[in-house]
Amino acid sequence: MGQMTVAEIAFGFAYGGFCMSRIVIALGGNALGNTLPEQMTAAKITSRSIVDLIEEGHEVIISHGNGPQVGMINNAMAALSREDVTQPNTPLSVCVAMSQAYIGYDLQNALREELKNRGLNKPVTTMITQVRVDENDPAFEHPTKPVGHFMTKEQADYAAKEYGHMMIEDSGRGYRRVVASPRPIEIVEIDAIRTLVNAGDVVIAAGGGGIPVVRQGNHLKGASAVIDKDFCSARMAQDLDADMLIILTAVEKVAIHFRKPDEKLLDHMTVEEAKKYIKAGEFAPGSMLPKVEACVEFASSKPGRTALITLLEKAKDGINGKTGTRIG
Numbered sequence: 001m002g003q004m005t006v007a008e009i010a011f012g013f014a015y016g017g018f019c020m021s022r023i024v025i026a027l028g029g030n031a032l033g034n035t036l037p038e039q040m041t042a043a044k045i046t047s048r049s050i051v052d053l054i055e056e057g058h059e060v061i062i063s064h065g066n067g068p069q070v071g072m073i074n075n076a077m078a079a080l081s082r083e084d085v086t087q088p089n090t091p092l093s094v095c096v097a098m099s100q101a102y103i104g105y106d107l108q109n110a111l112r113e114e115l116k117n118r119g120l121n122k123p124v125t126t127m128i129t130q131v132r133v134d135e136n137d138p139a140f141e142h143p144t145k146p147v148g149h150f151m152t153k154e155q156a157d158y159a160a161k162e163y164g165h166m167m168i169e170d171s172g173r174g175y176r177r178v179v180a181s182p183r184p185i186e187i188v189e190i191d192a193i194r195t196l197v198n199a200g201d202v203v204i205a206a207g208g209g210g211i212p213v214v215r216q217g218n219h220l221k222g223a224s225a226v227i228d229k230d231f232c233s234a235r236m237a238q239d240l241d242a243d244m245l246i247i248l249t250a251v252e253k254v255a256i257h258f259r260k261p262d263e264k265l266l267d268h269m270t271v272e273e274a275k276k277y278i279k280a281g282e283f284a285p286g287s288m289l290p291k292v293e294a295c296v297e298f299a300s301s302k303p304g305r306t307a308l309i310t311l312l313e314k315a316k317d318g319i320n321g322k323t324g325t326r327i328g
Contacts, residue, residue: 020057020058020059021058021059021242021243021244021319022058022059022061022197022240022241022242022243022244023053023058023059023060023061023242023243023244023245023246023319024061024062024063024233024236024237024240024242024244024245024246025050025053025060025061025062025063025246025248025315026063026064026065026229026230026233026245026246026247026248026294027046027062027063027064027065027248027312028065028247028248028249028250028312031045031046031064031248031312032046032064032065032066032068032069032103034068034149039069039103039106040106040110043106043107043109043110044110044113044114045312046107046110046312047107047110047111047113047114048114049312049313049315049316050062050111050114050202050315051111051114051115051118051120052315052316053315053316053319054115054120054122054202055118055120056316058319059197060202061193061197061202061203061205061236061237061240061242062107062202062203062204062205063204063205063206063207063209063229063232063233063236064103064107064204064207064208064229065208065209065229066096066099066100066103066207066208066209066226066229067145067146067147067148067208067226068147068148068149069099069102069103069208070092070095070096070099070147070148070208070226071147071148071149071176071177072148072149073090073095073098073099074090074092074095074147074148075148077090077095078090078163091222091224092179092212092222092223092224092225092226093211093212093213093222093223093224093225094222096207096208096209096210096211096212096226097128097211099207099208100126100128100129100207100208100211101126101128103207103208104126104128104204104207105126107126107204108124108125108126108204111124111202111204112124115202122200122201122202123199123200123201123202124201124202124203124204125196125201125202125203125204126203126204126205126207127189127192127193127196127203127204127205127206128189128211129187129188129189129193129205129206129207129210129211130187130188130189130210130211130213130220131184131185131186131187131188131206131209131210131211131212131213131227131232131235132184132185132186132187132188132213132214132215132220133182133183133184133185133212133213133214133223133225133227134182134183134185134214135214135223137180137182137183139180139181139182139183139225140180140182140223140225142180143166143178143179143180143181144178144180144181144285144286145178145179145180145181145225145226145228145286146168146170146176146177146178146286147176147177147178147179147226148176148177149176150170150173150174150175150176151167151174151175151176152174152175153175155175156174156175156176159177165177166178166179170286171284171287179224179225179226180223180224180225180226181209181225181226181227181228182212182223182225182227183227183231184209184210184227184231184232184235187205187206187210187232187235187236187239188213188220189205190236190239190240193205193236193240194239194240197240205236206229206232206233206236207229208226208227208229209226209227209228209229209231209232210227210232212224212225212226212227228290228294230247230290230291230293230294230295231290231293231294231297233245233247233294234294234295234297234298234307237298237305238297238298238301238302242298242305243304243305243306244305244306244307244308244319245294245295245298245299245305245306245307245308246307246308246309246310246315246318246319247291247294247295247307247308247309248310248311248312248315249288249291249309249310249311250311251288251309251310251311252265252310252311252314252323252324253265253266253267253309253310253323253324253325254266254269254283254288254291254292254309254325256277256282257282258282258283258284258288265325266325267324267325267326268325268326268327269292269325269326269327270327270328271296271299271300271327271328274292274295274296274327275296277292278292278293278296291309292309292327294307295307295308295309295327295328296327299327299328300328305328306326306327306328307326307327307328308324308325308326308327309324309325309327310323310324310325311324
């Protein structure tokens, strides 16, 4: 799909949104719930917003977070290995793969049902996706990516002692495990993803930022890490020559001076303005910062590309220029 010009993008925002845009949507954790029943319900609600965009003619590729899910899987597998010493400890990369499959299972079924309810006959596919990282990435020396559920201080101390996990206090909400979060270098299955998208499939890919792997000759070895899904989504959007990257999160718009008397919600940031706010420390690490950085990375990669940060239920309005924060 060819790239739109800046004038076409401006026209699209002003007069009812893009026509036949290729859009990568990165779903935040709030779109998935925290338990199996919550996830099934959340997937149905999430699918309605996504199918709204498909119904308007957009090509949609979906990525998603997996923080609570991969932590739950990792803890469950650790408990299994404690009960049966013949069971080896399950690598984090395998836990990411498991999370991709079970989140994708709920999402693709919910999307398929919603599409059929609206008379749309489009295949939906989940691609188990590996993402190559650099084994020498400094992130391995400084784990920062939260995974798993929130814990009390006592629970966190137990996890640190029993499993060797690194635990941090997370914005007054409790304690969570942190792991390395290296930058994505290459999406291994990108050619297969592109083929499916070009064939008209709705594709769910690079879930949880992808399965982190390092290359050893022709062998891909799993890495003990979780890649930030926003950076991976930006990488995938570039590789698929997407027109737009949408990061759906828990807020409708990005703010500067967050939670201060002079807090200001932003409708639009140029790439230069976003870089200035990043340098000034306006966005919280591990929260809004990687989202804005990923948007800057995508929007600056080629003329005419635009990124959007908004709420899931506001995605359609955001594309039509009615809400959200646009970057580019």
